[in-house]
Amino acid sequence: MSQAVPPVIRHETVAVNVGGVRVGGGAPVVVQSMTNTDTADVDATVTQVAQLAQAGSELVRITVNSDAAAAAVPHIRERLEARGLDVPLIGDFHFNGHKLLAAHSACAEALAKYRINPGNVGRGSKRDEQFAALIETACRHDKAVRIGVNWGSLDQALLARLMDANQASRQPRDNRDIIHEAMVTSALESAEQALRLGLNKDRIVLSVKMSGVQDLIAVYRALAAQSTYALHLGLTEAGMGAKGIVASTAALAVLLQQGIGDTIRVSLTPEPGGSRSEEVRVAQEILQSMGLRAFTPTVVACPGCGRTTSDYFQQLAQDIQGWLRSRMPDWQRRYPGVENMTVAVMGCVVNGPGESKHANIGISLPGTGERPVAPVYVDGEKTVTLKGDRIAAEFQVLVAEYVEQHYG
Secondary structure, three states: OOOOOOOOOOOOOOOOOOEEEOOOOOOOOEEHHHOOOOOOOHHHHHHHHHHHHHOOOOOOEEEEEOOHHHHHHHHHHHHHHHHOOOOOEEEEEEHHHHHHHHHHHHHHOOOOEEEOOOOOOOOOOOHHHHHHHHHHHHHHHEEEEEEEEHHHOOOOHHHHHHHHOOOOOOOOOOOOHHHHHHHHHHHHHHHHHHHHHHOOHHEEEEEOOHHHHHHHHHHHHHHHHHHEEEEEEEEOOOOOOHHHHHHHHHHHHHHHHHHOEEEEEOEEEEOOOOOHHHEEEEEHHHHHOOOOOOOOEEEEEEOOOOOOOOOHHHHHHHHHHHHHHHHHHHHHHOOOHHHHEEEEEEEEOOOOOHHHOOOOOOOHHHHHOOOOOEEEEOOEEEEEEHHHHHHHHHHHHHHHHHHHHHOO
């Protein structure tokens, strides 16, 4: 039984078309990710882009840092299309992007968006010239551009200018405030420069990434207050495991709840040998937990306590969640709306029946010392009681039948 969620009032931004994906303009928040393969290795990059896209990444960014990488991009695009994958590719350019795009027109055309960093697009007098070359290429190929400011590579000339002005003022502000101002100023001044060079506002996305939660919230609030550009959110260098997930969620959830953000990435450092797709799942969970989007049926499960000394319900919850996610590529085509379904897998009589009644379909497994039976509830009504050794398999059949009956 789906519950109504109060709508988040979105910050008004201009819509940007990124390879057929609408970013901003009130469109649903878009999930994106980035490969960590050597882009010159076409096989490895195609494999990872496909994994990320199949996990739900709606945009995928790839590094373009050399002639070999740039030459590989059109072949990567062709191989993905041969697999039936039309996920837009974003080229990540630093230092030499102006040269690579000029030398490799097929790369410039194959990409849906260019990501450029104002802090390292060029130094001194070359900065404006090289920035202009990138923007003119985007205009010529009608591509979107993300102007991505990062505090690890902030424009030092701009920062020095603002720091000097602050020191000369009668009431100098804290240096951290000046860094925040420099982040926002760099993004807005670069965007205005791009407009003067002929790039339309509906081809520009801005980001101001920092690695501190409160810093990130502050700069995006300031940027949103001063512009209507589409905004890409992400906590840069979030870290590994629980730390990275918690920090990213803490920062992005606050901004998203305030209606700020049109596309997000969760920048997790993968565990050794871990899947790059984990960052896609975390981004989806953030949006789904906040009621902003739905990607897969929600599994509600209790944490367990002394009343649930058996791990049976934990295993069932894990199996059901994995099974639901594995079915989604097929179900999304056959059963519109199934992503909004809620499934409860509870471990004892305390909250089990109640939570199961609130779900579309739920099961309340027996806790320690309770009768070895598991009542199943469908849309709030008890329909059957499962017993024996095949409770898990029988419940999975009931879930599949519910999907067929209610979303088919």
